[in-house]
Amino acid sequence: MAQRPSVKGVADIVALIDGLRTVTGRARITWYLAFGGLFLDAYANAALSAGLGPMTDQMHLSSTQISVLTATAPFLAILFNPVGGWLATRIGRVPPLLVAKVFAVAGALLAAFSGDFTTVWLGRVLVGVAYGVDFAVAMALLAEYTPKASSGRLNLWQAVWYCATTGNLVLALGFYQLDVGQDIWRWSLGSAGVIAAVLLVLQWLFLVESPAWLASKGRLEDAVRSLRRIYGIDAVAAPDAGTAGEHTAAPAVGLRDAGLLFKGAYLPRTVLSSVISLGQGLQYFAVGWYLPVISLTIFGESFEKATIGSMVFNAVGIVGGLASAWCGRRMGLRLSSAWGFGGVCVALVLMGLTFGKAPLVVAFCLPVLFILCHSAGPGANGKSIAALSYSSDVRALGTGVTGMVGSFGSVIGLYVFPQIKDALGLAHTFLVLAVVPLLGMLTCLAVKWDPTRTDASPDDEQPDEQGPALPGSSPAAAPAR
Known part of the structure; x- marks a missing residue:
């Protein structure tokens, strides 16, 4: 019987995942579900663009109001990208993604059923919060799900983005054929809420916490359990092996x-x-x-x-x-x-x-x-x-x-x-x-x-003596340049 690989910290988790050639099985499902959030982010932005003309005519929006609506989501993303990163560092990758979907559903419905500019804007505020949190966390989770040999697959998010915008345009044409008139923007924004609700349920059911994040928090038992659920890798936690204890939990980063x-x-x-x-x-x-x-x-x-x-x-x-x-x-x-x-x-x-x-x-x-x-x-x-x-x-x-x-x-x-x-x-x-x-x-x-173009994973680099996440140095050496 083959010996089960032992996990002493993040580097062992990364090495086991990088030993795979591609993303398969349960890992593929979780991988695409994480990508689904990026699809939603693009779709929600395109939904406003597709219906902006009819909305402007129906609500008699001024050029200033149009500019505010258009820029609200990216402006909120400026604030909530780092907030999403902070949340993912503190409480895990999956919870912020689920919270982002809740905000996306609420924002889409609020905007779709609104009767004035202020309510539409409040809906876009919620969508901007969801956009900022989701994008930062999803890319981090995808990177930790993906073996190094398949790291180029992360770039597929760009194709997903354009697929989402194209999909929204197709639906806009469909709504137009249904003769919904100037209310077409309500259908466009509301459809984003439906997609967000479906993703919320699927991510809640099937997403698995990042084994690398769990290991970085010293939760080795949970890490090997996630490793088994996602990739079918049957590893064993070994927190007491050698000097593993000093590498198990990383200091909190905010x-x-x-x-x-x-x-x-x-x-x-x-x-x-x-x-x-x-x-x-x-x-x-x-x-x-x-x-x-x-x-x-x-x-x-x-x-x-x-x-x-x-x-x-x-x-x-x-x-x-x-x-x-x-x-x-x-x-x-x-x-x-x-x-x-x-x-x-x-x-x-x-x-x-x-x-x-x-x-x-x-x-x-x-x-x-x-x-x-x-x-x-x-x-x-x-x-x-x-x-x-x-x-x-x-x-x-x-x-x-x-x-x-x-x-x-x-x-x-x-x-x-x-x-x-x-x-x-x-x-x-x-x-x-x-x-x-x-x-x-x-x-x-x-x-x-x-x-x-490097053989080493960032998780293989030794932390700086003054805190985590400063690669290329050792306690006795200055940071590498």
């Missing part, structure tokens, strides 16, 4: 410890993931503002044709999101981000130089190039690099901080870039925006860290 992410070997990792996340958030709004123009020009000004046009562009995002896993595996997350930023920069420059002058086929192909390069590279990689760069005790905090930075990009895009467009015109706005991917590309080339 928001006040966020400075750890900017010290030692974590500094370049945090800079890289933050710049990629910020850059992709900023640059996306160039196409975000240009897509309606393209759709209306090519596909016509009716609701159906404009919606179908948006679906075409989102389909390109799905292709790019699926390709991001392959690109990350072949080139690494860092270089695939650099190439993606480079392609986006070229697309923006050409869009700026040819806007209003190029044939329709060129005007169509340039945004396609933008979306493809964006979704196959930096669009996915910022969050994936963050999820893979930190040890278990600070992983959720790291993904939370990176998500917060990315949300800053969204808010800046929503408020600043429209003003630039009004002042300079759309063509010159594209040229100004080209600086963003250029800086992103240069950062990716300057910072050499890539979690997919």
Whole structure:
């Protein structure tokens, strides 16, 4: 009879999971359920976008009210990304995900049945809280569920995002055919609540707590139990073996410890993931503002044709999101981000130089190039690099901080870039925006860290003597650079 592997701490859990070649069985179910939250986040954001026009007409919204509604969710994500990371560090990965679904259900229903702007806005506040908490925690959980050989699969969240936005557009077309009139926005927002409710039940029934997090808290018996439930790995807890006791429980990490992410070997990792996340958030709004123009020009000004046009562009995002896993595996997350930023920069420059002058086929192909390069590279990689760069005790905090930075990009895009467009015109706005991917590309080339190109797991690195989660050092040595 084969000897059962012993688990003394987080490193043993990580080694057992990394020994697998792929995600199979119960692990695949839990993996996709965690991804389901990311689908919901994208769907809830797209639900507002799809119904914003009819909502504006029905409620007679001002431009300021529209801006507030559009920016509420990403603004709340700035605050609740790190809060979600803190919760996941303190109470586990699964409870915050379930709480986020409760907020999502409440927010969707409140907005769908509202009769005035204030109530809709309160509903979007709840959705923003859910979005901020869920995204930070889900990426950390997915990273801890995934064997190192399959780490590129984390990039599939980008394809999931575009699938969600496309799915919402398909439903919007369906609601339109049902002749619901200007109430179409209520059906769109309400459908997000239905998806959130279904996910809440499924995640409550099937999600299993991260074995790595349990081990980091010294709960080795619970950790091996989760390991068995998810992967079928029959391990045994060995807290008394050798010096295991001193490595079993990691010190508690809270928001006040966020400075750890900017010290030692974590500094370049945090800079890289933050710049990629910020850059992709900023640059996306160039196409975000240009897509309606393209759709209306090519596909016509009716609701159906404009919606179908948006679906075409989102389909390109799905292709790019699926390709991001392959690109990350072949080139690494860092270089695939650099190439993606480079392609986006070229697309923006050409869009700026040819806007209003190029044939329709060129005007169509340039945004396609933008979306493809964006979704196959930096669009996915910022969050994936963050999820893979930190040890278990600070992983959720790291993904939370990176998500917060990315949300800053969204808010800046929503408020600043429209003003630039009004002042300079759309063509010159594209040229100004080209600086963003250029800086992103240069950062990716300057910072050499890539979690997919190292043999060691962050959990194998020894903690710093002054606290957890400072890799590349030992009690007798200064932090590695």
